[in-house]
Amino acid sequence: MKQPPIALTIAGSDSGGGAGIQADLKTFAAHKVFGTSVVTALTAQNTSGVLGVHATPLHFLALQLDAVLSDLPPVAVKTGMLASPEVIAYLATRDLPNLVVDPVMVASTGKPLFTGAADAYRELFARALVVTPNLPETRELLDRDVATVEDMAAAAHELAALGPRCVVVKGGHLAGDAVDVVWHGGELSYLRGARVSTPNNHGTGCTFAAAVTAHLALGSSLPAALRAAKTYVTRALAGSADWRLGSGHGPLSWKEI
């Protein structure tokens, strides 16, 4: 078997298996990328909601990161739920290659996973290759309404001023087609996808960002990684549209690529 490249996810555990660390490692494996992980928090969570969050102490999070970086250096790194503003500020001090920041603040069920993150994220964004906020996160980060594709374009431009090389404002929460707006190299472009009609969208954002990270680890250029991740998440959504796992927002499928 060919030796796989290494990727790292720094994220929360989802006991329901659909989002967070579990979604990321599943997605890395589907891309034949070796996944390592730094767990930022345990969540007691299922398809209907979040029952509780137990954050990892910062010193132990740092120890996990040291353990991984010193022995299994990743080609690309993804962050998901970072559990506190202090963790976000700490990660902004670390050297993390090909950094994909998914600024997770709210579960897909609508419950905030933690608060006070928007300001802290501004520093981490400056270190990122790409940041991937969804619509509610974009509103939180900019403290204003963002509702249309035009609003998303203006928001992507504004977030790019914080320093990431690329911004993807994801349109999973739009009413029509699932259009994501990309700001990269001073230009706007769009990742377009037909909306898959499904209640099973728990972990969509994690899966998209993990697929971007996996493709970067495999050596893709950023534009190619974004296109491939969009195709992957659309196929994963379509593959589980008929699933009945849990009584709420069920998880996505995963696909060998």
Ligand SMILES: Nc1ncnc2c1ncn2[C@@H]1O[C@H](COP(=O)(O)OP(=O)(O)O)[C@@H](O)[C@H]1O
């Ligand atoms: N029902 C859907 N059909 C097709 N694509 C979707 C659907 N829901 C989300 N997506 C896509 O999945 C990715 C994750 O987006 P989004 O759901 O906005 O993130 P999050 O899970 O962080 O809220 C984006 O590429 C988005 O366009």
Ligand SMILES: Cc1ncc(COP(=O)(O)O)c(N)n1
């Ligand atoms: C531990 C954890 N991390 C992230 C999410 C967001 O999930 P989604 O991808 O549906 O936005 C979540 N619900 N739980």
